[in-house]
Amino acid sequence: MLRTHLIPVLALLAIHADSHAAERANEKNSALADALASVNATDLRRHADFLAADTLEGRAAGSRGGQAAGGYLIDQLRQMKLHGGGIDGAFHQAVPSGGRNILAVVPGVDPDLRREVIVVGAHYDHVGYGNSRNSNGPIGLIHNGADDNASGTAALLEIAExxxxxxxxxRRTILLAWWDGEEDGLLGSKHWVANPTIAKDRLRLMLNMDMVGRLRNDRVEVTGVRTAHGFRRWISQWNDEPVLSLDFQWEIKGNSDHHPFYETGVPIIMFHTGLHDDYHRPSDDVERLSFGGMERVTRLMLALLLDAANADKVPAFRSASRRETTEYARRQFERPLDAPAPRLGLAWDAKDTTGGLLVKAVDEGSPAGRAGLRPGDRILALNDARWRHEDEFRALVWAAATPARMLVQRAMSDTPIVVPVELAGSPVRLGMAWRVDEAEPGTVFVVQVYPGSPAAQAGIQLGDRIQAAAGREFATSDDLLGIIAGQAGSFELRIERNGAVKTLTVSGLPTFPAPPEATEP
Ligand SMILES: [Zn+2]
Known part of the structure; x- marks a missing residue:
């Protein structure tokens, strides 16, 4: 499920202008670009305006307003000339407790893969006039549920179109599902899972949108990222400019329609733009939706859907996600390592670094102190290496073998002296440590960054996920170590941070033979 980048294909075209394969790839890319561009704020607003109007009386499952909302969806699907996804091609599936799921299907075109199904869904019901169980008050007024979940309903209509x-x-078959009765306990989606209109063993992935209308600070909560291998990397790859800030959750709550699918062992992903004061209140109105934000969230969901539906393979359900669905598990995994002790323990005058570093202070009991270094000394070389910039000196200290030899010009002395120093800790070159994440092969998770090291200077932060080094992807932690060991001077690291993929440039990497980086299995 790796994305086809637009740029490489265009570059390929320039070189092999007559290549049919490249033309086909380009057609595919332009079809994708057209599909993404067709999702727009104007259409989203039109759908949300209808669904969250007072005339629909809050769309409670089985109510007049709920019935009208379902009718609107079916009308739209007919206009789009989509097929019904229910039994015998019906556009609906009755939910015995009241209401109906609205279903459409896009049959896959690949002779083998069309058997496999991606479900993309959103609940379209809300709480009507509210009651003491489902409303945060005041009750008795129409709860329009613009964000919850006219937003997801409109987004799914745009995806359908x-x-x-x-x-x-x-290539794969896509089932579009607008669930009813979600607010009464996921009744519509539970009913579908118990009475599927498409055999459950055909399901490969379930995508859910619930409350996607209040994008703030670009932040989207993404649930289900650990239900299959590599989902985090996959989702991030599609998070294009202007990037969304993806808040990947480990916990999988039973609070929306992804949950019945997750329980039966289908990988899931849910998008949600966060709670707010209008949640389950009459004030959850369409005026408060961010249609520009909805457009961005919907486009990302559509990109994922199309990629999953066309990929050679969709990763299987990862049952280990069941043991990880807590904040505690996430914190345990993400806990950083303690900052390493300084190897030298001295400060220098940052304003006077020409011709060596002028020592300003020496920490008591530090390696520098024990070696007899003192304020006023000027450090000229470390293990025979010199530097042009103090950052290079920092990198040299982290990487130096110990005991180290310092060439020091002492005040009032004519010739420099050599001072041996027992540096603390082991030498490191890049200056970071990482942890392997079983759920995300081919990436590592940064748990430690040495202050002043080349890694720190490159801007690596705790929690970053490394995806590639020097333009090379890697399978294992050892592979990454090997790539880094082969670098000197500067090279690039591709990282992912909050779902955004960035390239950072590491420079000042010491050139002498490298000790292994610090890693933790
Ligand atoms: Zn909802």
Missing amino acids: ALSRLPQSP
Whole structure:
């Protein structure tokens, strides 16, 4: 499920202008670009305006307003010329407790893969006039549920329309589902899972949107990222400019329609733009939606859907996610290592660094102190290496073998002297430690950054996930060590931070033979 980048294909075209493969890839890319562009704030607003109007009386499952909302969805699907996804091609599936799921299907075109199904869903019901169980008050007024979940409902309509306009349908089959009765306890999605209109063993992935209308600070909560290997990396790859800040959750709450699918062992992903004061109140109105934000969130969901539907393989359910669905598990995994002790323990005059570093202070009992270094000394060389900039000196100290030899010009002395220093700790070159994440092969998670090290100077932060070094991806932690060991001077690291992929440049990496980096299995 690796994305096809637009740029490389265009570059390929320039070189092999007559290549049919490149033309086909380019057509595919432009179809994708058209599909993404067809999702727009104007259409999202039109759908949300209808669904969250007072005339629909809060869309309670089984109510007049709920019935009207379902009718609107079916009308839209008919206009798009999509097929019903219920039994015998029906657009709905009755939910015995009241209401109905609205279903549409886009049959896959690949002779083998069309058997496999991606479900993308959103609940369209809300709480009507509210009651003491489902409303945060005041009750008795229409709860329009603009964010919850006219937003997801509108987003899914835009996705449906984009699918209906594709020049060619995706390889896998896609089931679009607007669930009813979510607010009464996920009744619609539970009913579907118990009475599937498509055999459950055909399901490969379930995508859910619940409350995607209040994007603030670009932040989107993403649930389910650990339900299959590599989901985090996959989602981040599609998070294009302007990037969303993805808050990947470990906990999988039973609070929306992904949950019945998760329970039966289907990988899931849910998008959610966060709670707010209007949640389950009459004030959850359409005026408070961010349609620009919805457009961005919907486009990312559509990109994921299309990629999953066209990929050669969709990763299987990762059952270990069941043991990890707590904040505690996440904190345990993400806990940083303690900052390493300084190897030298002295401070120098940052304003006077020409011709060596002028020592300003020496920590008591530090390696520098024990070696007899003192304020006023000027450090000229470390293990015969000199530097142009104090950052290089910091990197040299982290990387130096011990005992180290310092060439020091002492005040009032004519010739420099050699001072042996027992540096603290072991030498490191790049200056970071990482942890392997079983859920995310081919990436490592940064748990320690040495202050002043080349890693720190490159801007690496705790919690970053390394995806590639020197332009090379890696399978294991050892592979990454090998790539780094082969670098000197400067090289690039590709990292992912909050779902955004960035390239950082490491420079000043010492060139002498490298000790292994600090890692933790
Ligand atoms: Zn909801």
